[in-house]
Amino acid sequence: MRILLIEDSTRLRELLCEAVREAGWRIDAFASAEEGRLALATVSYDLLLLDLGLPDEDGLNVLKSLRLAKNQIPVLVLTARGAIDERITGLDAGADDYLAKPFHNGELIARIRALMRRAPVTVMPILEFAAVDFDVASRQVTCNGSEIALAPSEKALLELLMRHGGNVVSKQKMEHAFSEFGDERSSNAVELAVSRLRKKLDGHPIEAAIETVRGVGYMLREVRR
Amino acid sequence: MIRANPTLATILTRRIAFFAMLAMLVQLAVIFSDYYWNVGELSRLFVEQETERLASGVGDTNGGVTYRLPEEIEQRYSNAKTGYIARIRDQSGKVIFESCDDACESRFLPKDVNPPDFWLRTLIPGKPLTLVGGRAFFIGHQRIVVDVATMGDPQNVISEVFWNEIQEHMVVPMSILLVLVLGATLLSVRRALKPVQAAANAADLIDPLDSMSHLPFEDMPREIAHLAIAVNRAFERVGELMKSQRVLTSGIAHEVRTPLAAIKLELGRIDHPRARKAEADLDDLVDFVSQLTALARLDSFDHGMFEEVDLAVLCSEVVAQLAPWVYEHEHSLELSIQAHDVCVKAVPALLKDALRNLIENAVRHTPHATNIVVKVGTKGVEVEDRLAPARQAPFDPVHPSDGLGIGLQIVERIAELHKGSLRHTLTKEGHIFSLELARTDRR
Numbered sequence: 001m002r003i004l005l006i007e008d009s010t011r012l013r014e015l016l017c018e019a020v021r022e023a024g025w026r027i028d029a030f031a032s033a034e035e036g037r038l039a040l041a042t043v044s045y046d047l048l049l050l051d052l053g054l055p056d057e058d059g060l061n062v063l064k065s066l067r068l069a070k071n072q073i074p075v076l077v078l079t080a081r082g083a084i085d086e087r088i089t090g091l092d093a094g095a096d097d098y099l100a101k102p103f104h105n106g107e108l109i110a111r112i113r114a115l116m117r118r119a120p121v122t123v124m125p126i127l128e129f130a131a132v133d134f135d136v137a138s139r140q141v142t143c144n145g146s147e148i149a150l151a152p153s154e155k156a157l158l159e160l161l162m163r164h165g166g167n168v169v170s171k172q173k174m175e176h177a178f179s180e181f182g183d184e185r186s187s188n189a190v191e192l193a194v195s196r197l198r199k200k201l202d203g204h205p206i207e208a209a210i211e212t213v214r215g216v217g218y219m220l221r222e223v224r225r
Numbered sequence: 226m227i228r229a230n231p232t233l234a235t236i237l238t239r240r241i242a243f244f245a246m247l248a249m250l251v252q253l254a255v256i257f258s259d260y261y262w263n264v265g266e267l268s269r270l271f272v273e274q275e276t277e278r279l280a281s282g283v284g285d286t287n288g289g290v291t292y293r294l295p296e297e298i299e300q301r302y303s304n305a306k307t308g309y310i311a312r313i314r315d316q317s318g319k320v321i322f323e324s325c326d327d328a329c330e331s332r333f334l335p336k337d338v339n340p341p342d343f344w345l346r347t348l349i350p351g352k353p354l355t356l357v358g359g360r361a362f363f364i365g366h367q368r369i370v371v372d373v374a375t376m377g378d379p380q381n382v383i384s385e386v387f388w389n390e391i392q393e394h395m396v397v398p399m400s401i402l403l404v405l406v407l408g409a410t411l412l413s414v415r416r417a418l419k420p421v422q423a424a425a426n427a428a429d430l431i432d433p434l435d436s437m438s439h440l441p442f443e444d445m446p447r448e449i450a451h452l453a454i455a456v457n458r459a460f461e462r463v464g465e466l467m468k469s470q471r472v473l474t475s476g477i478a479h480e481v482r483t484p485l486a487a488i489k490l491e492l493g494r495i496d497h498p499r500a501r502k503a504e505a506d507l508d509d510l511v512d513f514v515s516q517l518t519a520l521a522r523l524d525s526f527d528h529g530m531f532e533e534v535d536l537a538v539l540c541s542e543v544v545a546q547l548a549p550w551v552y553e554h555e556h557s558l559e560l561s562i563q564a565h566d567v568c569v570k571a572v573p574a575l576l577k578d579a580l581r582n583l584i585e586n587a588v589r590h591t592p593h594a595t596n597i598v599v600k601v602g603t604k605g606v607e608v609e610d611r612l613a614p615a616r617q618a619p620f621d622p623v624h625p626s627d628g629l630g631i632g633l634q635i636v637e638r639i640a641e642l643h644k645g646s647l648r649h650t651l652t653k654e655g656h657i658f659s660l661e662l663a664r665t666d667r668r
Contacts (some may be wrong), residue, residue: 009483009484009486009487011484011487012483012486012487012490015487015490015491015494016490018494019490019493053483078486080480080481080482080483080486100482101482101483101485101486102482102485102486102487102488102489102490102507102511103486103489103490104489104490104493104504105490105493105494106493166549167545167548167549168544168545168546168548168549170541170545211548211552211557213544213545213548213558213559213560214559214560214561215541215544215559215560215561215562215599216541216544216545216548216560217545219548219549219552221549221552221553
């Protein structure tokens with residue numbers, strides 16, 4: 001996977017490049033919007049790490065022009081503008097996620113992984129989360145190489161949870177995914193399916209748990225066992 | 226303070242009344258000088274007044290003429306020695322009243338002479354008046370001739386004449402004019418001030434931090450519209466200052482956060498317990514910087530950003546956003562919708578900030594395994610931390626005793642900006658922070 005970083009702070013650029021390379025990905029880093037635009041026009045990247053406070057142009061403009069040009073590259077915005085309204089502005093401009101400075105190495109890598117999971121199959125054909133592998137094409141779920149037998153509807157729920165791993169998936173969204181299998185579209189049905197999925201996952205050494213965020217939805221998160 | 230100030234209507238009434246009085250005094254002086262030196266005119270007015278008074282005693286009963294001397298002049302015309310004499314005749318020349326004997330009669334026109342409708346003869350020129358005159362009146366179908374004479378005007382009837390003249394030709398018309406002018410002026414002022422009153426009401430509601438706020442000056446009198454435009458310009462300048470402050474806050478945040486990010490990434494690469502401790506300190510510093518900039522933003526945010534917000538939707542978004550962080554800190558989070566369609570007029574970003582602060586506060590100051598419940602009710606939002614049963618201690622505050630943290634100050638300020646309040650209750654199970662907000666009717 002190849003990542004493009006546009007960040008004006010030299011030290012931060014160096015540290016981010018180190019972190020991304022250590023995670024096993026390739027990265028190209030530039031200090032200005034102009035250089036970044038040039039790189040985007042010449043190389044096909046899988047993800048863009050974009051700082052908003054660039055010296056020659058506001059990063060939001062870069063983002064808007066990308067989306068106007070129908071470029072669907074996943075964009076993770078890195079910025080010092082941490083207020084919620086500023087985050088909303090960034091997301092409205094077409095960002096896929098937002099990371100306010102300062103952040104931890106691990107948080108950055110987790111966000112990149114989460115974005116990859118949400119991306120189309122071509123970017124990440126196998127979803128990985130806490131020792132669970134989900135082959136999107138063959139619909140096979142494995143844990144450390146051994147297959148986990150799941151019903152199609154349970155696989156759909158798991159895929160949804162894995163694609164949003166570490167984040168809350170609303171009950172409505174899960175009901176919608178569940179109803180595609182012709183099952184009853186109700187909260188109870190989803191709750192039962194989640195309960196079955198939990199039991200089946202519990203039988204395997206996975207380092208993840210499905211948490212119920214009451215009143216909102218469910219969240220697949222990594223846990224240390 | 227402003228109640229002590231007179232209203233514009235009062236000021237105008239006082240001024241108009243003052244100038245009307247002044248005009249009356251001037252006119253009085255003009256009338257006085259005009260009449261006082263004009264003896265001929267005074268004589269005419271004397272005859273007119275006295276004959277009219279005398280004629281008012283004439284009655285017409287079944288074709289016959291009767292007479293009774295009016296009370297107010299009874300004493301004056303009771304005998305010839307008073308200095309005033311009168312004679313009243315009907316159309317046949319028959320005397321129906323006279324106050325003088327034959328000798329006096331020599332002063333009037335002879336009885337067989339048919340007098341003109343008005344006649345006057347000055348016996349001694351100048352003042353005091355010594356004159357004789359007469360006037361004809363039609364009472365019923367009868368022509369009544371009233372003759373009157375005075376020798377020196379001993380009762381100073383001329384002053385009565387003068388006063389009556391002032392009353393009839395100055396006081397009455399001027400009073401009518403004054404009432405009309407005053408009424409028309411007050412009505413005009415009232416109508417002209419109507420948009421000003423509307424602007425004053427609008428000004429009461431103006432929020433100085435709302436860049437969209439302005440005084441409406443349409444339909445205002447031009448002079449007052451200038452004032453309203455000047456006030457609007459002042460508000461625009463406040464708006465510009467707000468923008469500058471926001472740019473400054475954002476700039477400070479950027480300049481501080483970028484090096485902090487580099488330090489944090491660098492620390493993350495050092496595998497040593499001291500590095501973890503430094504990371505934790507750095508996180509506290511970042512929180513502090515975030516809260517300071519948030520507090521600064523609160524004093525400069527655009528109040529035109531208020532919109533109708535569904536509390537359940539807003540809380541659901543915040544809970545979903547914070548749940549990963551809350552679970553990471555080994556707490557649990559729950560959303561409980563106890564009332565649906567609870568809408569408030571709010572700035573969504575600020576309200577989210579407030580709720581986020583309350584949840585973060587609950588996570589930071591409660592032990593592991595605490596369940597944090599966000600409740601949406603009719604009065605607003607409650608954030609309740611329910612300690613695990615084993616950790617419950619009645620009225621044992623788990624929060625630090627260093628007063629209200631900056632996070633809660635932000636929440637309080639946000640509540641104030643939304644005309645709401647933040648309340649804290651300590652229960653056996655834990656703490657409840659209630660963010661009470663004014664509910665709006667759903668459109």
